[in-house]
Amino acid sequence: MTALRHEARLALAIAAKDARAELRGRHALVSTLFFAAIVLLLFGFALGPDRSRLSEAAPGLLWLALVFAGILAVSRLHLLETDDGALEQLALYPVPRRTIYAGKALAGFAVMGVLGLIVLGAVAVLFGASVGESIVPLLVTLLLGIIGIAAVGTFYAGLTVRLPSREVMLPLLMLPVLAPLLLGAVKATAAALAGDPFGELGAWLQLLVAFDVVMVTAGAATYGYLLEDG
Amino acid sequence: MKTRIVGWVAFAAVTLMVLVALFVVPADLNQGDAQRIMYPHVASAWLAYLSFGVTALAGIGWLWRRDLRFDSVALAGAEIGVMFTAFAIWGGMMWGRPVWGVFWQWEDPRLTTTALLLALYVGYLLLRRLTDDPDRRATRAAIVGIVAAVDIPIVHFSVEWWRGLHQTATIGSPDKILNPAAPAQFVLTLVGMVLAFTLVWTYLMIRRYQLAQADLANEEAARVDRIMEARAVEASR
Amino acid sequence: MTDVGYILAAYGVIFGGLALYTVTLWRRLRRR
Numbered sequence: 291m292t293a294l295r296h297e298a299r300l301a302l303a304i305a306a307k308d309a310r311a312e313l314r315g316r317h318a319l320v321s322t323l324f325f326a327a328i329v330l331l332l333f334g335f336a337l338g339p340d341r342s343r344l345s346e347a348a349p350g351l352l353w354l355a356l357v358f359a360g361i362l363a364v365s366r367l368h369l370l371e372t373d374d375g376a377l378e379q380l381a382l383y384p385v386p387r388r389t390i391y392a393g394k395a396l397a398g399f400a401v402m403g404v405l406g407l408i409v410l411g412a413v414a415v416l417f418g419a420s421v422g423e424s425i426v427p428l429l430v431t432l433l434l435g436i437i438g439i440a441a442v443g444t445f446y447a448g449l450t451v452r453l454p455s456r457e458v459m460l461p462l463l464m465l466p467v468l469a470p471l472l473l474g475a476v477k478a479t480a481a482a483l484a485g486d487p488f489g490e491l492g493a494w495l496q497l498l499v500a501f502d503v504v505m506v507t508a509g510a511a512t513y514g515y516l517l518e519d520g
Numbered sequence: 521m522k523t524r525i526v527g528w529v530a531f532a533a534v535t536l537m538v539l540v541a542l543f544v545v546p547a548d549l550n551q552g553d554a555q556r557i558m559y560p561h562v563a564s565a566w567l568a569y570l571s572f573g574v575t576a577l578a579g580i581g582w583l584w585r586r587d588l589r590f591d592s593v594a595l596a597g598a599e600i601g602v603m604f605t606a607f608a609i610w611g612g613m614m615w616g617r618p619v620w621g622v623f624w625q626w627e628d629p630r631l632t633t634t635a636l637l638l639a640l641y642v643g644y645l646l647l648r649r650l651t652d653d654p655d656r657r658a659t660r661a662a663i664v665g666i667v668a669a670v671d672i673p674i675v676h677f678s679v680e681w682w683r684g685l686h687q688t689a690t691i692g693s694p695d696k697i698l699n700p701a702a703p704a705q706f707v708l709t710l711v712g713m714v715l716a717f718t719l720v721w722t723y724l725m726i727r728r729y730q731l732a733q734a735d736l737a738n739e740e741a742a743r744v745d746r747i748m749e750a751r752a753v754e755a756s757r
Numbered sequence: 758m759t760d761v762g763y764i765l766a767a768y769g770v771i772f773g774g775l776a777l778y779t780v781t782l783w784r785r786l787r788r789r
Contacts (some may be wrong), residue, residue, distance in 0.1 A: 614767035
């Protein structure tokens with residue numbers, strides 16, 4: 291078995307472990323789902339009831355809800371580990387650090403993927419976004435955006451999990467870094483929903499891809515330092 | 521001491537350039553006197569980015585060599601960088617109100633990127649406060665510094681794209697004096713201001729580095745004291 | 758506010774801030 295395939299299997303195993311713990315305890319997924327729902331409701335109260343204003347704001351609200359819920363999701367996924375010292379134990383195995391990172395990020399991605407689909411549906415219903423015709427570019431945007439949130443979130447969750455005031459430090463560190471992702475995802479979503487009248491969808495998706503590549507690389511490269519010293 | 525000389529030269533240079541920028545160089549035809557704000561604004565922005573580059577590189581230096589002096593450099597860069605970033609934003613706003621009519625314009629890539637820069641590095645400084653162990657603190661800070669540095673170009677490009685799609689023609693563009701075709705007096709004043717600021721930056725970096733090293737030594741001494749105390753308590757039992 | 762006000766506000770904060778920071782550094786260094 292080549293080294294790369296071996297690593298990939300390890301990453302999947304780590305992700306699967308988290309996912310199984312998820313299904314059993316359902317910590318991250320359910321609470322984040324409810325959180326996202328409440329956030330959307332509050333957005334409706336804050337910006338509504340004008341239908342047209344809400345549907346204009348829909349892409350922004352979608353991604354804000356996903357980013358905030360994403361913070362919760364990644365922090366809960368890392369919480370699972372420290373409660374019983376599992377993260378430390380994992381660090382003792384001769385597993386390449388980037389594989390652990392990949393595994394945890396995959397788990398985060400999976401949780402957020404489910405979240406993303408549900409929130410997309412909810413936004414379509416609540417804020418009148420016509421999702422049907424543009425479903426493919428929307429799903430691509432969702433995919434790329436969630437990769438970014440999972441990559442950045444997993445990294446910072448790992449960093450802050452052992453810190454005091456971690457509930458505040460995680461969003462404080464994570465959100466500024468996510469700004470370009472937020473911009474790109476919202477613009478891409480808006481363009482997709484409108485049928486891409488200015489042909490800008492491609493440019494925004496490229497931005498998302500670039501962001502994802504850079505952040506996944508940076509996260510994988512530095513996660514090791516996080517585990518050993520952090 | 522050499523540093524003291526640097527300090528006084530810097531002070532003289534800055535004083536000179538402030539006088540030039542306020543009273544010698546003529547006002548801009550379109551932007552009027554408000555354009556004078558550009559000189560310290562651009563200089564501050566340049567030093568803000570330089571500082572954070574230094575912080576990121578020093579972080580890499582720590583991860584590579586495990587010499588805490590790198591971390592002291594990183595800390596100096598971040599603190600001084602936050603200061604210059606705040607100056608740059610403030611200058612940008614004070615320039616924006618008379619020239620644009622508003623204090624803030626979302627689509628100006630420099631202003632928005634600099635605001636995000638501020639957020640990133642305030643987070644960096646807050647993170648440092650949460651760890652007592654110097655080695656762990658240095659490692660955590662280094663990683664955050666590197667990721668932040670890597671994020672900044674992406675932010676800049678994304679905001680430029682954002683602006684590009686809106687084609688708003690602004691009467692006053694901060695880019696104007698960065699244009700090499702601008703009148704020589706403006707360019708020279710700007711260059712002079714940047715050089716003066718860089719001298720100030722150099723002086724402050726040296727002093728802040730010295731302070732960081734002194735703080736490290738104090739921390740270490742305090743730690744040794746606590747260990748000795750604990751041992752003394754143990755022995756007396 | 759005329760332009761002069763904005764210029765004063767800009768220069769005042771920036772150079773005042775630099776002076777303040779420098780003095781703070783001096784004092785902290787003297788104490789070590």
